[in-house]
Amino acid sequence: MRFLIGLIVTTALALAGAAEAREIALTFDDAPIPDSAIMAGEARTQKLLAALKAAGIAQAAFFATPRDLSPSGKARLIAYANAGHIIANHSRTHPDLRNMTADAYLADIAEADGILRDLPNFHAWFRFPFLSEGDTREKRDAVRQGLRGMGYSQGYVTIDNYDWYLNALANNAKRDGKPIDDAAFRELYLETLMQAVEFHDAIAVRTLGRSPRHVLLLHENDTSAMFVGDLAAALRKAGWTIISPVDAYQDPIATIEPDTLFLNQGRVAAIAHTKGAKPRDLVHEREDEAVLDKLFAERVLKQP
Numbered sequence: 001m002r003f004l005i006g007l008i009v010t011t012a013l014a015l016a017g018a019a020e021a022r023e024i025a026l027t028f029d030d031a032p033i034p035d036s037a038i039m040a041g042e043a044r045t046q047k048l049l050a051a052l053k054a055a056g057i058a059q060a061a062f063f064a065t066p067r068d069l070s071p072s073g074k075a076r077l078i079a080y081a082n083a084g085h086i087i088a089n090h091s092r093t094h095p096d097l098r099n100m101t102a103d104a105y106l107a108d109i110a111e112a113d114g115i116l117r118d119l120p121n122f123h124a125w126f127r128f129p130f131l132s133e134g135d136t137r138e139k140r141d142a143v144r145q146g147l148r149g150m151g152y153s154q155g156y157v158t159i160d161n162y163d164w165y166l167n168a169l170a171n172n173a174k175r176d177g178k179p180i181d182d183a184a185f186r187e188l189y190l191e192t193l194m195q196a197v198e199f200h201d202a203i204a205v206r207t208l209g210r211s212p213r214h215v216l217l218l219h220e221n222d223t224s225a226m227f228v229g230d231l232a233a234a235l236r237k238a239g240w241t242i243i244s245p246v247d248a249y250q251d252p253i254a255t256i257e258p259d260t261l262f263l264n265q266g267r268v269a270a271i272a273h274t275k276g277a278k279p280r281d282l283v284h285e286r287e288d289e290a291v292l293d294k295l296f297a298e299r300v301l302k303q304p
């Protein structure tokens with residue numbers, strides 16, 4: 001009898017798991033990122049494209065920050081687009097709306113639009129640098145309205161994380177001539193990213209009663225080029241299906257503009273905050289430089 005009940009429970013859980021699709025899209029910010037201590041920008045683009053293709057990820061999105069886009073930088077964006085990926089707007093100079101007026105901020109977005117709009121596979125999506133929508137409701141609402149006026153929708157994320165800091169730690173070690181354990185770094189990266197995914201999905205399930213179509217924030221950096229194939233495999237092993245950002249932005253949460261200034265942890269956390277969740281419960285423990293410094297020193301840096 002106990003066995004039978006156990007079997008029924010196990011089967012019910014399996015069916016529930018199968019019925020509840022877990023879907024996630026990958027997005028890469030700040031493209032084209034310049035040469036780093038670890039690799040040249042052009043080599044990074046080729047490595048990232050090859051890894052996406054090998055992993056069977058037909059479409060990701062690149063949120064570009066074109067600044068004074070060089071011919072080689074432009075060629076890199078076109079290479080992503082020609083491989084089927086989406087190019088979108090992440091401002092021209094990566095400003096923080098906290099430090100400027102809404103008008104100046106919108107002008108920077110319009111400059112990026114002028115540079116990016118004619119590229120193949122351009123989508124009028126805007127992602128806020130630092131996920132910051134400013135320090136006042138007036139600015140936030142002025143920019144939201146300005147974006148709508150420009151025909152833009154928000155290229156929000158649902159899963160924030162510190163991939164950029166892990167990337168910086170590896171680059172600092174390289175520049176300082178400190179050898180690292182590559183396998184240990186890969187493991188730390190995958191563990192940190194997967195924890196962030198599950199952390200934000202748990203917030204979503206608590207807040208929305210379901211797992212939305214997620215949007216993962218990554219950067220067009222060395223860790224993405226090195227590990228995106230491993231990350232895709234880890235996601236799939238955990239039951240995730242990788243989808244296009246176009247499909248992710250069809251989720252009902254795409255139409256919600258949360259009425260809060262707690263926006264820099266992504267849309268799911270922002271919605272949770274509007275429903276009373278406390279900020280400290282919406283930030284993953286590894287979104288902390290000191291925590292990652294310690295893990296990197298203990299596990300990745302080779303001891304002299």
Ligand SMILES: [Zn+2]
Nearest residue numbers: 029030129130
């Ligand atoms: Zn950025």
